Amino acid sequence: MAAADKGDAAFLMISTVLVLLMTVPGLALFYCGLVRTKNVLATLMQVYATVCLVCVLWMLYGYSLAFTDDPRSAPFVGGLSKAFLSGITVDSLAATFSHGVHVPEYAYVWFQMTFAAITPALIVGAFAERMRFSAMLLFMALWLTIVYCPIAHMVWYWPGPDALSDAARAAATAVGEAKVAADAHLRGLLANSGLAFQWGAIDFAGGTVVHTNAGIAGLAAALMLGPRSGYGREPMPPHSLTLSMVGAALLWVGWFGFNCGSNLEANGVAALAMGNTFGATAASALTWVFVEWAIKGKPTTLGLITGMVIGLVAVTPAAGFAGPIGAIALGIASGIVGYGACTWMKSRLGYDDSLDVFGVHCIGGILGALATGILVDPRFGGTGVADYIAQPGQITIGYDMATQMAAQVKAVTLTLAWSGVLSVVLFKFVDLVIGLRPPKDKERAGLDITDHGERGYHF
Numbered sequence: 001m002a003a004a005d006k007g008d009a010a011f012l013m014i015s016t017v018l019v020l021l022m023t024v025p026g027l028a029l030f031y032c033g034l035v036r037t038k039n040v041l042a043t044l045m046q047v048y049a050t051v052c053l054v055c056v057l058w059m060l061y062g063y064s065l066a067f068t069d070d071p072r073s074a075p076f077v078g079g080l081s082k083a084f085l086s087g088i089t090v091d092s093l094a095a096t097f098s099h100g101v102h103v104p105e106y107a108y109v110w111f112q113m114t115f116a117a118i119t120p121a122l123i124v125g126a127f128a129e130r131m132r133f134s135a136m137l138l139f140m141a142l143w144l145t146i147v148y149c150p151i152a153h154m155v156w157y158w159p160g161p162d163a164l165s166d167a168a169r170a171a172a173t174a175v176g177e178a179k180v181a182a183d184a185h186l187r188g189l190l191a192n193s194g195l196a197f198q199w200g201a202i203d204f205a206g207g208t209v210v211h212t213n214a215g216i217a218g219l220a221a222a223l224m225l226g227p228r229s230g231y232g233r234e235p236m237p238p239h240s241l242t243l244s245m246v247g248a249a250l251l252w253v254g255w256f257g258f259n260c261g262s263n264l265e266a267n268g269v270a271a272l273a274m275g276n277t278f279g280a281t282a283a284s285a286l287t288w289v290f291v292e293w294a295i296k297g298k299p300t301t302l303g304l305i306t307g308m309v310i311g312l313v314a315v316t317p318a319a320g321f322a323g324p325i326g327a328i329a330l331g332i333a334s335g336i337v338g339y340g341a342c343t344w345m346k347s348r349l350g351y352d353d354s355l356d357v358f359g360v361h362c363i364g365g366i367l368g369a370l371a372t373g374i375l376v377d378p379r380f381g382g383t384g385v386a387d388y389i390a391q392p393g394q395i396t397i398g399y400d401m402a403t404q405m406a407a408q409v410k411a412v413t414l415t416l417a418w419s420g421v422l423s424v425v426l427f428k429f430v431d432l433v434i435g436l437r438p439p440k441d442k443e444r445a446g447l448d449i450t451d452h453g454e455r456g457y458h459f
Contacts, residue, residue, distance in 0.1 A: 002093055004104045011266035012107045018257025019114035023121055024048055026254050030247030030305075031125050032456075033240040034355050038446025039129045040239065040456030046124045046133065050140050054117040057144055059085055062116055063109050065149035067157055069192035076195060077150040078157065085109065095160025096264040097386070099393065103264055111261060112152070119148055119210045125355030126218030130228050132438050133451045139430045147422050148213065151415055154194040155201065155209050161388045161395070163189060169392035186389075200403065201411035202376065202385060204273070205262035207317025207369040208415040215362020216416050218353060220423035225436050227352035229443050241301050248305035252281060255312050259319035269383070273319040277312070280331035284311025287335025303339075306360065310338035313364035318372040323381020330371050337367055366412055373408035377401060 028047040035043050054062070061083045070079025082088060092105035120140045127136075158164070167189050170182040190198060196208070203209060228236065238244060259277045263270040288307025293299040314334035315327055322330065342359035353359065376382040377399055384397035385404065430436060437443065442450035449455065 002100070002102050004093055004102050004107075005265075008096065008101065008103050008265045009107050011270070012103050012111055012261055012264060015257035015261025016107070016111045016114055018254045019111070019118065019261065020051075020254070022251050022254030022258060023051055023114070023118040026247050026250030027118065027121055028247065029243050030251060030309075031128060031244075031355055033242065033244030033247060034125075034238040035128050036236060036446070037239045037457060038448055040448060041454050042133070042447035042451055043124065043128050045452060046128075046131075046136050047121045049133070049137065050121045050124065051117040053137060053140055054120060054144055055113060057141060058109075058113040058116050062144060062149055063112065065145070066116070066152040067108075067112065069157065069159075071188075071192060074192040075154065075198060077153050094264075095162060097161060097269075098265060098267075099161050099165060099395070101265055108264070111264075115206060115210060115258075116144060116148055116152070119206075119214050120144055120217075122210070122214035122357060122361055123217050123221060126221040126353050126357040127225050127436075128354040129447065130225055130354075130437055130443055131221075132435065133447070135430050135434055135436045138434065139426055142426045142429070143217065143423065146426065147217065147419050148209075151213050151418060152209050154414065155196045155203050155411060157194040158197050159189045159193065164388045165392040168389040172392060196407075196411040196414060199410050200385070200407040202321060202372060202404070202408070203317045203369060203411065204320040204372070205259045205316045207313075207365045207372065208411050211313045211316060211361040211365030212369065212412060212415045213365075213419045215358050215360070215365055216420040217423040218357030219351065219362065220420060220427060222351045222353040222358065224424060224427040224431070228354065229440055231352045238302065241305075245301060245305055248308055252308060252312065255281075255316075259316060263320050269320045272324075272383070275324045276315050276319045276322055276327035279324050280315035280318075280327040280334070281308055281311040283328045283331030284308065284314065284335040284338070287332045288339050291336060291339045306342065306356065307335045307338060310334050310360045310364040313361055314338075314368035314371070317365070317368045318375050321372055321383050322375035323383075326375040326380050326382060330368065330375060333371070334364055334367055338364055366416075369412050370405070370408050373405040374401065376404065 028044050032040050032043045064080050064082035065078050068078035068081050088105050093102035094105040094108035096103060120143055167186040171186045174182040256274055256277055259273045260270045263273060285304050285308040288303050289299040292303040311331045311334050314330050318330060341363040342356045346359055376385060378384045384399045387396040387398050390396040438450055
């Protein structure tokens, strides 16, 4: 009987804790340092509360919607067969990316739960300082259900290597009526997989599912809520770059759980993802600093940590597919593109994305997702694309640039359309039900006092 690998199980559980570290305290501190003093606690509260809310909803139904199959809703979202974690026990197994290798399903549930938690938490940065806490909670619950779970399913849900290989082997060897049934079974497995998976799109750790998804929702938030009171007329500098730098450092550390853990196995691919998470991030941070230095005359701490984060974002979909030098090249590109998105583009378009969620996560996620289609090419040091069907029981490595890039473009377009349109609808719905923003006088007083009756600092 199949059994979980203890080393892989331990690796996945440690990675899960590291992803939590990315979010609380990492993302929470990064964001709270970038807002004004009067909104410190409100920003922390929104990130922390989002994580808590998602953890509960994930156990109730989120995991089932994202990672089960249901012919009635395939290939867009799963069903409710594992709602309330029904049927999952300490002996339940989840497939990895290798034949015959499994991890405890509980470990997989919690690992994916931390991804589900950080993704909506990223959106907080777009509406920071101007959204009511009650409205935020309602929006996050709806967004997880209607946007995140379907996107996660469409990109990441598949039956696993053993199921595909067994079905392909049966289809190749059967004859007569048995072959008809075997072919139908194989087609059914593929048809019940996620839509983007069927297209052949690859996303190692969340360029589309996490970053493009949250980033376009962030733009929707900025447009639907409008600018902060006084935006463009009053200075709104970060109140503590020290806190933001601490948060950014925790993000980088936790991101190794994000990228390496997405391999589900402690092997060479996880080690490759680790190196790429170092190389792309360092290259992007330095590139942003040098570009800023050349244009504005001084390298800033804010530029360094923003460049670092967009490097992490861009390498996420490519982490286990690109070679180390390709990852460095991606980091350089993300530093340049990210600087342009967060300065020139934002200024020209005039939207108030408080903490640059769109510029960093959406633009960085798109860049990374598209670059993955190129950097996975073995000629550039990439791993190639695994095929579990061509030779059942073996993993065949192949690659065709035109086919892969077409799949990547389709997956990015799907994410932008699904998340962008539905996020606008959800913000409008919440606004009609309870209102998105507090009254102007309360917003100017600060959300710490008006929403929570507390102050972050008493001098």
